[in-house]
Amino acid sequence: MLNIFTLENGRLSWIGPGEIATRKPIWVDAIAPSEDEREWVAKTFSVILPQPEHLRDIEASARFYEENDELHVRSDFLLGKESNSRSVTVAFVLANNVLFSVHDEDLPVLLRCRVRSHGHPDLVADSLDVLIDLYDSDVEFSADALEEAYADLGEISGTVLNKTLTDKQASAVLSDIAHAEHLNGRIRRNLMDTRRAISFLMRSKLLTPEQMEDARQIMLDIDSLDGHTAFLFDKINFLMNATVGFININQNKIVRLFSVAAVALLPPTLIASIYGMNFKHMPELDWANGYPFALALMLASVAIPFWLFHRKGWLK
Numbered sequence: 192m193l194n195i196f197t198l199e200n201g202r203l204s205w206i207g208p209g210e211i212a213t214r215k216p217i218w219v220d221a222i223a224p225s226e227d228e229r230e231w232v233a234k235t236f237s238v239i240l241p242q243p244e245h246l247r248d249i250e251a252s253a254r255f256y257e258e259n260d261e262l263h264v265r266s267d268f269l270l271g272k273e274s275n276s277r278s279v280t281v282a283f284v285l286a287n288n289v290l291f292s293v294h295d296e297d298l299p300v301l302l303r304c305r306v307r308s309h310g311h312p313d314l315v316a317d318s319l320d321v322l323i324d325l326y327d328s329d330v331e332f333s334a335d336a337l338e339e340a341y342a343d344l345g346e347i348s349g350t351v352l353n354k355t356l357t358d359k360q361a362s363a364v365l366s367d368i369a370h371a372e373h374l375n376g377r378i379r380r381n382l383m384d385t386r387r388a389i390s391f392l393m394r395s396k397l398l399t400p401e402q403m404e405d406a407r408q409i410m411l412d413i414d415s416l417d418g419h420t421a422f423l424f425d426k427i428n429f430l431m432n433a434t435v436g437f438i439n440i441n442q443n444k445i446v447r448l449f450s451v452a453a454v455a456l457l458p459p460t461l462i463a464s465i466y467g468m469n470f471k472h473m474p475e476l477d478w479a480n481g482y483p484f485a486l487a488l489m490l491a492s493v494a495i496p497f498w499l500f501h502r503k504g505w506l507k
Contacts, residue, residue, distance in 0.1 A: 203308040224240060
């Protein structure tokens with residue numbers, strides 16, 4: 192699918208393929224384009240759109256380059272803010288003052304950029320402004336995702352720190368922490384990729400002074416978000432250690448019960464072994480209450496240690 196936009200009254204406006212002769216486009220957004228759409232773009236704009244396999248299998252060193260008066264940029268954008276979010280690679284080609292973007296799935300960052308342009312006239316003036324604004328929207332989207340990660344970790348903290356965890360609850364908490372760590376790692380990688388792209392644009396000497404200032408502000412925003420992602424990593428590690436500590440406490444309780452039982456049952460075992468020996472003169476032959484006395488002594492040897500352990504609180 193092709194979405195073609197032109198600049199009208201300082202805002203991005205969608206136009207049809209038949210209108211490009213009278214209304215000059217500045218942005219062509221291709222979402223999983225078909226072969227016919229690729230051929231139409233190549234014939235109309237003399238630009239070859241990257242193939243999907245080239246988007247996925249590309250070395251990091253080949254993400255930013257200039258070729259035949261065309262600027263090529265590959266960047267990863269977050270798809271969703273949930274813990275199972277993932278990154279989608281978008282290929283940008285800047286040629287003849289038109290920005291071409293190619294990706295397999297529609298992205299909320301691109302939609303946000305289009306919506307923001309309608310509410311803020313004169314936000315973009317050319318295709319390079321659109322590209323910079325896309326990266327700015329990407330940083331804002333990452334910031335929103337970090338806020339949601341903060342909220343999720345706040346709920347996890349309330350679960351971990353306000354009550355004793357059972358093994359089942361601890362398992363669920365560990366799963367939530369793992370999802371939060373995955374999202375935080377995705378956000379951090381996304382910010383790193385955006386920083387590299389902005390740095391490349393700043394070095395390309397294509398930006399105007401105003402665009403250069405916008406790029407510097409984006410870099411400052413990324414630096415501030417980096418500190419937040421580092422804090423979230425520390426918080427995740429703390430919650431992970433606290434949860435594992437509760438699991439260890441629960442396991443220690445089980446081991447302690449076995450230890451108490453082993454100590455308490457040692458005296459009756461000793462008594463039973465003594466009375467089970469082959470005496471030359473069995474005392475039970477002379478004492479009718481010998482066996483009842485042995486049984487009572489075995490019960491007492493069990494009850495007294497358990498009573499002492501209960502007094503000391505070792506059974507709780």
